[in-house]
Amino acid sequence: MRVTNVDTVTQAFEESDKDQPWKELGLKEDEYQSIKDILGRRPTSSELAMYSVMWSEHCSYKSSKIYLRQFGEKVTPEMKKDLMVGMGENAGVVDVGEGLAVTFKVESHNHPSYIEPFQGAATGVGGIVRDILTMGARPVAVMDQLRFGAPESADTARVVHGVTAGISFYGNCLGLPNIGGETVFDKVYQGNPLVNALAVGVMKHEDLKLAKATNPGDLVILFGARTGAEGMAGVSVLASETFDSTGPTKRPAVQVGDPFAEKVLIECCLELFYAGVVAGIQDLGGAGISCATSELASNGGKGMRVQLQDVLLRDDSLTPEEILMSESQERMMGIVPKESLEAFEAIVNKWEVEYSVLGEVIDEDRLYINWGDKEIVNVPPRTVAHDGPVYNRPVAYPSYQDALNANSSSSLKRAENPAELAAQLLAILSSPNQADKSWVTAQYDKYVMGNTALAMPDDAGMVRVSEETGLGITIATDANGKYCQLDPQQGVKLALAEAYRNVAVTGAKPKAVTNCLNFGSPENPEVMWQFKEATQGLADGCLELGIPVTGGNVSFYNQTGDVAIYPTPVVGVLGVIDDVARRIPSGWQDEGNNIYLLGETRDELDGSAWAETIHSHLGGKPPIVDLKKEEQLAQLLHGAAIQGLIESAHDISEGGVAVAIAESCLRFNVGARIWLGDLIDRDNIDMTAALFSESQARVLVAVGREDDVKFQALCEARGVPCVRIGVTDKESEALEIQGIGTMQLNEVREGWAKALPELFG
């Protein structure tokens, strides 16, 4: 039974002063007024639904837009050389050579994953995969960046179990390898876990697709899953207006995903692309049909005429407003030339994908949507999709910032004897943030598709994209919320530096950047200051490293009451490697390799894992970042990889040299003898700093004896400081650190491996 009492454009003219629930839909009074100014009348309730959702922070980027522009401005022609599609599209596209292009993006699904962790995280994976597919690419891998509350809290277990199970369910069913990511625990994320999902896809240059409707007469086709009442608790205020008291009033706020439907949709879309029957395509995610119709029309500079009653529904009682806003998953909107309709139908029928023709592209700057014979939407598409409000929100230097920065870790008590140092090392290694993440990553399929060259626990994920030549891509993502709380501008550069370094240690060449900026409320000037600092830092950092930002996502309002999360800008770096067979592993494997520490070590323990784990302390200034040195280091590693001089390389970050050494041992169960005396003398630091300092631009490498001379010469030529700190000892099955003692690897492994299973197993 179709809804009949709808608010029409005619009524909007006739009942011009009708009260409308703009406030309940999240619009501000001046925003409601500008809608009226644009239309020259009050909006219909369907138009109100569209504007309210498209002008929301999530869809319009109204608070972040003025800052995100820098990513497009702070670029050189050299940086743009390989960038085929930049900011603003569904995902950025980078030329990786051999006629292939790669598209990648991270998106947040934070709030849904707190309400319903399993489905929230699952549909987060589904959504980002469709973004990648929309560009014309075959999705080839996913990664997830997770931040949870305090590990011992009961609610954390609920979220952790749901989120990891949801990710593994959706990703494993799709048959996409999950090649890495992050798992971090901190009480600031208690009421606001962060679930960011990254996907990467590969295509031939000529298969690139854009979300555009440029050709009048082309058909607008919705295909994939049917539309139901999902993810639209917000719109129920409109529904309750339309329904009488007996009708459904409470619509679910969450979406349920169906990965098998998505898998079919992927294959169906790829076949449609290869057959050349779609002129433009857009996935349906947030804001559903409102977003897809207005963006396709606006991007193409054209209009559209749509019959909303032709949308295939799961439930006939849906109102037009609900249909426009529904976030049902696994749907796509295609723009299909009339002469290709038959070919289109043959392909979607073959895949048993349902579709319906909703209307056509018109040569007019107007989006007309009808409900039967009643016109319910008549708007300029650009005003919905792109010309939403833009805010320059007030910024204020946080009142707590100076005190936080003054409270440095220098007064914290340091270990006084070898036994205490050893105990601290084991404590840090078995703390949830440094411990083995296998409990999480073992739930994911890392090797499906057969192209995974590196995955967790390596520093970065690597997949082969050409089976003929071995061409591959590497992706690493990083964010350190503690560093960003201490200094957002520096903190985001540190995230960039670490992701860049993590790509470099695999032997790949860093090439492009994506991001997912997780912050508190933009209406809090202190949060806005953090955002301003972070975006500036990231844009400047990318310019300095010469790698472009290809796209990204902003997630605001991550806070509980007045308390915001730490600013958590996740930075993803994509690298390219000519042949994955030349990748550098992260752990030690051979007997008698010399272990070198590259880079300089300072006494930098503010915001470190040591300060957190041993002293529950956060304060001071984050480590110094020097991107020129990061670049030098990356070039050195790339050169050494090509010459095959390095047996392994491992990034040094949280937990310092101590954690890097332990992880290098545990990766393949190969022991080592370590002496830090030369390092301590050269850099004038103490044992605590040598072990736990988080100084940047440092990498631990293992070099075979036969390559030793060549390698040292290379370091000297490139001006990278290099000190030998030990030698691998395969037989010993122990880690001996001079001045601290000898630890059996199985003892080291025990605490590291059991931390997460004990909390969540």
Place this chain on the structure above:
Amino acid sequence: MPKIIVEIMPKQDLLDPQGKAVANALHRSGHNEITNVRIGKRIELHFDRAITQGDLDAAKEIASSFLSNDVIEDVVAITKED
């Protein structure tokens, strides 16, 4: 054996992928008279004595807070069998 039976269904408005898959399979095997399928779960709570009103009240609480996920599911029936 006395038991309390709790029946739980996915919320009416939400996609039920399992039901959809079964409906499609039924249609392929010719049962076109069936228009839709939704699949929920039946949970039995066993007792070794007669069931009291208190047990039923407790079962109601367990059903909504523990056995079902009220974000995506509804408890549709709680019955007893002696």
